[in-house]
Amino acid sequence: MTLGEKPGDVPLLSVEEVVKRFPMPQSILGRIAGRPRLAVNALNGVNLSVHRGETVGIVGESGCGKSTLARCLVRLLDPDDGRVRFEGRDIGELAGAERRAFNRRVQMIFQDPYSSLNPRMTVRQILGEALSVHKMRPRRHISARIAELLDLVRLPQDAAGRYPHEFSGGQRQRIGIARALCVEPDVLVADELVSALDVSVQAQVVNLLLQLQEELSLTVVFVAHDLRLVRHISHRVAVMYLGKVIEIGPTEALFSAPRHPYTKALLDAAPELDPGRRSRQAAARGELPSPLDLPQGCLFNSRCPFSFERCFAERPLLGERGRGHRAACHLSEFGTPTFVASVKAPA
Amino acid sequence: MSAVTDTAFEPALSVKDLTTVFETPGGPVTAVDAVSFDVMPGEVLGLVGESGSGKSVTLRSLMRLVHAPGKVAGTVLWQGRDLLSMRERELRRVRGGKIAIIFQEPTTALNPVLTVRVQIEENLRAHTSLDGRQRRARAIELLDLVGIPAAERRLGDFPHQFSGGMKQRVMIAIALASNPRLLLADEPTTALDVTIQDQILKLILDLRDEFSMSVVFVTHDLGVVAQTCDRMAVMYAGRIVESGSVTEVFSEPHHPYTRGLLGSVPRGGAERTLLTSIEGTPPSLAAIPAGCAFHPRCDFAVERCIERRPALEAIAPGRMVACFRQADVAAEAAAT
Amino acid sequence: MTAISPAAQPRRRRIRVARLPLTFVLGGLILGISLILAVFPSIFAPYDPIAMDYNAILAPPSLSHFFGTDSFGRDVFARVIHAYTVDMQIAIFATTGPLIVGVIVGALVGYAGGLTETLFGRVVDAVISFPFLVLVIAIVAVLGPGLTNMYIAVGVIDWVFYGRLVAGEVKVQKRLDYADAGRAMGYTPARIIFRHLLPNAITPAIVYWMTDMALAILLGSSLGYLGLGAQPPAAEWGVQIADGKNFMSTAWWISVFPGVAIVVTGLGFSLFGDGLAELLRTKR
Numbered sequence: 024m025t026l027g028e029k030p031g032d033v034p035l036l037s038v039e040e041v042v043k044r045f046p047m048p049q050s051i052l053g054r055i056a057g058r059p060r061l062a063v064n065a066l067n068g069v070n071l072s073v074h075r076g077e078t079v080g081i082v083g084e085s086g087c088g089k090s091t092l093a094r095c096l097v098r099l100l101d102p103d104d105g106r107v108r109f110e111g112r113d114i115g116e117l118a119g120a121e122r123r124a125f126n127r128r129v130q131m132i133f134q135d136p137y138s139s140l141n142p143r144m145t146v147r148q149i150l151g152e153a154l155s156v157h158k159m160r161p162r163r164h165i166s167a168r169i170a171e172l173l174d175l176v177r178l179p180q181d182a183a184g185r186y187p188h189e190f191s192g193g194q195r196q197r198i199g200i201a202r203a204l205c206v207e208p209d210v211l212v213a214d215e216l217v218s219a220l221d222v223s224v225q226a227q228v229v230n231l232l233l234q235l236q237e238e239l240s241l242t243v244v245f246v247a248h249d250l251r252l253v254r255h256i257s258h259r260v261a262v263m264y265l266g267k268v269i270e271i272g273p274t275e276a277l278f279s280a281p282r283h284p285y286t287k288a289l290l291d292a293a294p295e296l297d298p299g300r301r302s303r304q305a306a307a308r309g310e311l312p313s314p315l316d317l318p319q320g321c322l323f324n325s326r327c328p329f330s331f332e333r334c335f336a337e338r339p340l341l342g343e344r345g346r347g348h349r350a351a352c353h354l355s356e357f358g359t360p361t362f363v364a365s366v367k368a369p370a
Numbered sequence: 371m372s373a374v375t376d377t378a379f380e381p382a383l384s385v386k387d388l389t390t391v392f393e394t395p396g397g398p399v400t401a402v403d404a405v406s407f408d409v410m411p412g413e414v415l416g417l418v419g420e421s422g423s424g425k426s427v428t429l430r431s432l433m434r435l436v437h438a439p440g441k442v443a444g445t446v447l448w449q450g451r452d453l454l455s456m457r458e459r460e461l462r463r464v465r466g467g468k469i470a471i472i473f474q475e476p477t478t479a480l481n482p483v484l485t486v487r488v489q490i491e492e493n494l495r496a497h498t499s500l501d502g503r504q505r506r507a508r509a510i511e512l513l514d515l516v517g518i519p520a521a522e523r524r525l526g527d528f529p530h531q532f533s534g535g536m537k538q539r540v541m542i543a544i545a546l547a548s549n550p551r552l553l554l555a556d557e558p559t560t561a562l563d564v565t566i567q568d569q570i571l572k573l574i575l576d577l578r579d580e581f582s583m584s585v586v587f588v589t590h591d592l593g594v595v596a597q598t599c600d601r602m603a604v605m606y607a608g609r610i611v612e613s614g615s616v617t618e619v620f621s622e623p624h625h626p627y628t629r630g631l632l633g634s635v636p637r638g639g640a641e642r643t644l645l646t647s648i649e650g651t652p653p654s655l656a657a658i659p660a661g662c663a664f665h666p667r668c669d670f671a672v673e674r675c676i677e678r679r680p681a682l683e684a685i686a687p688g689r690m691v692a693c694f695r696q697a698d699v700a701a702e703a704a705a706t
Numbered sequence: 707m708t709a710i711s712p713a714a715q716p717r718r719r720r721i722r723v724a725r726l727p728l729t730f731v732l733g734g735l736i737l738g739i740s741l742i743l744a745v746f747p748s749i750f751a752p753y754d755p756i757a758m759d760y761n762a763i764l765a766p767p768s769l770s771h772f773f774g775t776d777s778f779g780r781d782v783f784a785r786v787i788h789a790y791t792v793d794m795q796i797a798i799f800a801t802t803g804p805l806i807v808g809v810i811v812g813a814l815v816g817y818a819g820g821l822t823e824t825l826f827g828r829v830v831d832a833v834i835s836f837p838f839l840v841l842v843i844a845i846v847a848v849l850g851p852g853l854t855n856m857y858i859a860v861g862v863i864d865w866v867f868y869g870r871l872v873a874g875e876v877k878v879q880k881r882l883d884y885a886d887a888g889r890a891m892g893y894t895p896a897r898i899i900f901r902h903l904l905p906n907a908i909t910p911a912i913v914y915w916m917t918d919m920a921l922a923i924l925l926g927s928s929l930g931y932l933g934l935g936a937q938p939p940a941a942e943w944g945v946q947i948a949d950g951k952n953f954m955s956t957a958w959w960i961s962v963f964p965g966v967a968i969v970v971t972g973l974g975f976s977l978f979g980d981g982l983a984e985l986l987r988t989k990r
Contacts, residue, residue, distance in 0.1 A: 078642075084563035097890045126892025139883035142988045143905045152901075153891055191651040202887065221420035222590060223667075226634035226647030233642060248564065251593075255636030255645070274641060292568035294593030296637055298616040301597055305572045307565040310533055 033111050034072035035242055036096065036129070036210060040105035041069045043091050043266075047315070063314045065091040067266040067322075068105065070341065073210070078236065078243040080257030080274070082250055082289070086311055088266035090134075093214045093246045097131045127157050130203035134215035136195035140187040146173075146198055147183040153205040168205075175238075176201045176231060193224035197231065204235070211236075212244045217252065229256060250293045254278055259347070262286045265314060265322040268341060272348030282350035285323045321353070329354055381408035381447075382584045383432075383552055388444040390424075390431045399656050401427040401440070403608040406682075409552065414578060414585040416599030416616065418592065418631075420652045424608035425588045429556050432586075433465055448552075467497040470545035474557035476537035480529040486513070487525040490544050497548035512543040517573060535566035539573070546577065553578075553585045559594065571598050592635055596620060601688075604628045607653050607663035610682055614689040622703065624685060624696040626668045629703055662693070670695045730981020736974030743787055744794035751784035755941040764957045774959035776949055780939075782959055786967050788941040793971070796853070796926035796935075797919035800860040805915050807861075808868025809908060815869065816876030816907070817899045826873065833866045842925065843934065851934040856926065864918070868911050875907035909986045916979030920972035927968055943968050 044062040054060075065088045073079045081089045094100040095107055098114050106113045109125055117125050133139035140149060150169045154160055160168045173182055176197040187195055196216060203211055216232065217225040233256060236243055247253050253260055254274055261271040262283065270283040281287045291306035309326040312318050318325060321334040331353075339351045390402040402424045409415045419425040431442045434454065446453040448469065453461060465471075473479040481489060490509040494500055500508060506525075513521035516539040529537055538558060545553060555574065559567035575598060578585055587599055595602050595616060603613040604625065612625040623629040633646030650667040653659060662680055665671040674694050682692040693699065743750060752772075759779035767774040773782035815826045833841070845859035879885060880903060888898045923943075929935030930944025938945055943964035950960025 084565060094886075099886050099890055123892045126890065131887070131890040133883040133887060135883050139887055141884045141902050141906065144902075152893075156891070156893060156897070193651055199887075202891075206891070221652060222592070222634050223420060223630060223648040224651055226645040227649070229636075230644045230647055233644060250564070251636045251638065254638055255641055258642075278638065288565055292565040294568070294571070294591065294597040296593050296596050296620070296632075296635060298596040298620050303572060303575065305569045307568070310535055310566065311563075 032074065034108075035075045035110060036073040036244070037108045038069050038071040038092070038096070038105070039108065041066050041092070041095055041102040041107060042104035043088075043095060043100060043102050061315050064317055065266050065314065066095070066102070067317065069263075069266070069268055071261055071268060071271070073242060073244055075209075075242055076240055077258040078245055078256055080253035080260040081244065081246045081263060082248065082253045082260060083263035084248060084289075084311065086265070086314060087263040089246045089248075089263050090214055091266075092263070093131065093212050093244065096210075096212050096244060097129050098125070099131070123157070127206040128208050129210040129212065130206065130208035132196070132199050132203050132211060132213045132216055134219060136192040136199065136219055139199050140195060140202075142187055145184055145186055146178075146201075149198065149202055150183075150205055153202055157206045159206060172201045172204060175204060175235065191224070192220050193228055196220065196228050200228075200231065200235070204239070207239075208241070210242045210244065212246070214246045215248070216245070218247065218249065225252070232256065250289060251296075262289065265311065265317065267322060267351065269323065269352070270348075270350040271341070272345065272350075276345055276348045280345075282344045282348065282355040283323075283352045284327045284329055284354070286350075288326075321351075380411075382411045382413075383409040383586075384445075384447040385432065386445045386447070388428060388431055388442070388446065390427050390436055390440055390442045393439045393441070394656070396656060400658070401608055401655050402431055402442075404444070405605075405608075405610055407603055407610065407613065409584045409586055411551075411584055412578065412582045413601060414575070414587055414599045416595040416602040417586060417588045417605060418590065418595055418602055419605035420590055420631075422607070422652050422655055423605040424655070425590075425605045426556050428605070429471070429554050429586060429588050432554065433469065433471060434461060435465075435471070463497075466493060466545075467548045468550055469552045469554065470548065470550035471554040472538070472541045472545050472556065472558050474560050476534065476541045476561070477529070479541055480537060482529055485526050485528055486532075486540050486543075489540075490547050493544050493547040508547070509543075512546055513540070515546065515577075516540070516543045517569070518543070535562055535570065538562060538566075538570055542570075542573065542577070546581075549581065551583060553583050554588075555585060556588045557590070558587075560589070560591070567594075574598065592631065604631070607658045608655060609663065609692065610690070611664065611692045612690065613682075614686075618686075618689060622700055624689070624691040624700045625664075625693045626670050626695075626699050627664050629699060630667075670699055727981040727984040729977045730985060733974050733976070733978025733981055736970060737978055740790055740794060740971050740974060743790040745791075747788045747791050751781075751787040753781035753784040755785045755788035756780060756939045764953065764960075766957070767959055773963040774957065776946075776957070776960045777953060782946070782963050785941040785946055786943070786963050789943045789946065789964065789967065790971075792853075792936050792940060792942045793923050793926060793968075796856075797922045797971075797975070799857050800922040800926070801864065801915060801918045803857070803861045804864035804918075805868055805911065808865035808870075809872050809904070809911055811865065812869035812872025812911070813876050813899050813904050813907065816873035817880055817895065817903065819877065819880075823873065823877075826869065830866050830870050833863055838863065839925065839928065842929070843932070846929065846934045851929075851937065853926075853936055856929055856935050860922065860925065867918075868914065871911050871914055872904075872907055875910055876903050879903045879906050906988060909983065909988075912986065913979045913983040916975045916982065920975035923968060923971060923975075927964075 043066040044064055047061040047063065049060050069092055081092065083089045091100065095102050101115055106115060108114065109129060114125055147169055150172055151165050154165050154168055169183055170180060173180055178194060178197050190198065217228045220228060229252065235241065245253060245256055257274050259272065260274050260277050261268045262285065264285050270277065270281065270286045277286065278290065281290060288307035307326055312325055320336050321339055324330045324334040327334065333353050339353045341349045341351045342356060344350045344355055386406045388402055388405045392399045392401055405428055407415065417425040417428060427436065430436050432446050432453065434442060436442055442454060444454065448464065453464065487509055490512060491505045494505045494508055509525060510521050513524065518524055518536060518539055532540060559570050562570060571594065574585065577583065589595060599616050601614065602616050602619055603610045604627065606627050612619060612628045619628060620632065623632055630646065630648035634648065636645060648667050653663060659666050661677050662675040665675040668675065680692045680694045682690050684690050685696060757780065759775065762771065762775050763779040764777055765771050765775045771781050771783065773786060775781055815822050841863055842859045845862065846855050849855035849858060885898060885903060888902050926935050927944025927947065930942045931948040936942035936945055946964040947961045950957065953960055
């Protein structure tokens with residue numbers, strides 16, 4: 024598949040140098056004393072583009088900013104700096120009918136199957152509301168459309184009259200998907216879609232997402248911490264660390280030959296399903312630095328086994344490392360070394 | 371009958387017919403149903419299952435840590451004595467002493483108003499005869515052992531001053547204070563990020579080697595089992611449905627549920643293809659289907675599976691399965 | 707269907723009548739009877755509540771006067787029954803306005819957050835730093851005694867309590883994903899606030915409303931007792947208690963029966979409120 028970065032091709036959704044800070048609460052005394060207000064640096068200049076029809080996986084550990092980014096994509100949050108473009112238009116500037124059209128065309132599916140549905144509305148009301156607010160169907164066709172949607176997400180027809188609490192977690196995620204599909208969006212942003220579900224149910228929902236994407240030619244941004252899942256469903260993967268994309272590339276290239284030491288550590292740390300391949304070495308040392316106070320130079324320098332002087336002085340830029348494969352690491356700037364994935368000693 | 375047998379050693383822990391029933395307004399709910407297994411010295415046994423499989427309740431039942439309406443029956447033999455019939459006083463000595471337990475949420479398992487030092491020394495005082503200065507030295511040693519940097523300086527810190535991963539390390543340090551022979555771990559890494567999970571898993575394995583502890587590891591993550599356990603028991607609806615060495619179960623699952631579970635996790639290499647999922651959802655313990663509890667979700671189910679519940683039977687040394695059609699399942703798994 | 711967990715099977719049907727909380731049924735019964743008495747007092751009252759009978763002054767309870775008579779020879783039973791009209795009216799009129807205003811303001815404040823919320827917080831602080839009764843008395847004293855002025859006095863203050871409850875609850879609900887889902891769907895703030903957040907946030911306010919109605923009756927009686935509320939010779943429990951205050955040792959029935967009526971009606975409201983809370987609890 025030649026999805027990805029063709030020159031001259033306008034991406035459907037693009038993120039340009041997006042910065043988002045969440046100021047910490049400050050005492051009145053501190054404010055009077057003029058102490059600088061601390062802020063969590065959630066996104067520190069993120070660049071990303073999403074092309075029509077592809078699935079882009081965004082992966083990283085907690086605190087890497089992946090959920091904040093997802094929220095910026097659907098404009099639940101407005102960036103402090105930089106912009107998000109949809110079909111070339113800055114979504115921060117959309118208003119009125121254009122804003123509503125954007126809201127319709129870019130939909131989000133949420134992580135928590137319990138809090139993402141209004142507990143006082145039946146499935147019929149939840150779906151019917153989205154259909155009628157966006158005038159997707161004339162009033163008399165709404166029930167028929169709801170029936171279609173339930174079929175689409177493989178829920179029984181009698182689900183329409185029930186309340187969210189009557190469903191299991193996996194079924195609620197299907198309702199969430201149906202709600203997003205009501206408005207016939209172009210893009211689905213899925214934030215940890217299955218992480219709250221049991222393993223056997225996760226697979227059902229992932230399968231559903233793959234089938235729906237095929238059937239409805241959707242563009243999907245799949246945000247998750249689970250590398251195996253992201254690898255399974257994404258055409259391209261972006262790895263985030265401390266509010267920056269530190270590596271992005273076609274799934275296969277990124278997983279087989281990661282060009283950033285953090286990606287490599289992440290891949291090695293994910294417990295492999297093969298009991299015959301065990302390693303006894305921890306993949307990464309140390310822990311995430313505080314997002315209140317970002318390190319100088321490369322954000323990963325304190326934990327990187329390869330860091331050298333330059334890594335502490337200068338923050339590496341996301342540079343070309345192969346076809347559509349980019350990494351932000353001084354080491355891999357010269358083409359070497361490629362961190363061969365998963366060199367694990369047999370147990 | 372034990373799910374995991376090995377004739378070479380005496381088991382460190384031997385569980386027989388462990389059954390835990392909760393009395394609820396809607397009638398009795400059996401959370402753990404006649405579960406039997408052995409844990410060998412120095413062995414890591416994984417209890418795997420989804421939510422409601424009874425894996426965590428099993429772990430808590432071993433130590434009689436089940437809350438009020440729950441009743442535990444069966445025997446749990448530890449060094450020749452039954453933990454379930456032991457008097458509360460004696461059990462307290464075993465708990466946190468020779469058998470230590472760590473939980474999923476280090477944030478709630480640690481007391482927020484006591485310093486780490488107080489919490490470690492508390493355990494040392496209860497289970498060792500060290501004096502004050504020795505206790506302090508030992509506490510530093512333990513924090514160092516579990517990989518907390520600048521251990522001496524952090525001794526006076528409160529739990530909230532540690533990150534999630536560091537809290538779990540502190541939990542482990544507290545657990546290790548009494549030189550346990552058996553560590554019960556209830557999803558100890560589920561709340562952690564993958565690089566931190568990796569560090570904690572490796573730490574537990576190192577400690578196992580160093581102190582030749584046995585470990586019972588409760589988890590829902592098959593990757594964690596593959597990477598850390600020697601043997602595994604798969605639980606479904608309160609029962610063990612399959613057990614054996616991790617290598618064997620992974621390469622040759624005999625129970626359709628194990629097979630489905632393994633198929634549900636993407637392995638890499640077949641991107642964007644459909645996963646072999648299991649239809650439906652795990653049953654609620656209050657409404658476990660009759661016959662084999664898995665039959666409504668099972669592709670192999672036949673008449674028999676609806677009528678009777680298959681017993682957990684040995685199919686090879688150290689391998690047990692509870693399925694009427696286990697041979698067919700294995701054959702089909704080998705064919706694909 | 708067998709594959710669907712029991713959580714997925716319909717279980718709303720069963721809850722219907724048999725599972726109504728006992729408190730709800732009991733409270734509802736008391737309130738129902740109270741309302742009937744309030745609307746049709748003359749059906750149940752054997753005498754005119756203000757008709758004086760000088761032949762039966764301070765008569766103790768008997769078959770002809772169940773609750774005895776007061777110092778003007780008025781039948782206490784008839785007066786207690788007729789007072790239902792006034793006191794239930796106080797309960798409803800004094801609280802419904804504040805409920806509506808408070809819920810709307812609270813929902814808007816809770817959703818807006820920020821400076822609006824800070825300002826509202828100051829208003830709340832200012833109001834609750836005075837004892838409620840003292841504040842109401844002060845306002846009535848300025849406006850003059852009487853029921854209408856009492857409603858105004860209560861209305862000016864009471865909405866703040868509802869506002870505070872609802873604002874807090876909306877603030878919690880606003881952070882849940884379903885609110886974000888609505889925003890991501892492009893719904894207007896009004897729709898999100900009133901269609902989505904409010905139904906999930908209003909329960910504490912409704913339950914407080916029940917308590918508040920009981921409190922309003924107490925307040926109305928207190929003002930009546932002090933001569934600031936309902937005016938004699940109107941039958942009102944507080945007025946009646948005040949009528950009997952000089953005869954407590956000789957004619958206890960004048961004050962005690964209206965007092966019992968206050969307690970029973972108050973109990974009805976709080977039982978009903980408890981039951982309602984149970985019924986309206988969100989299922990997750």
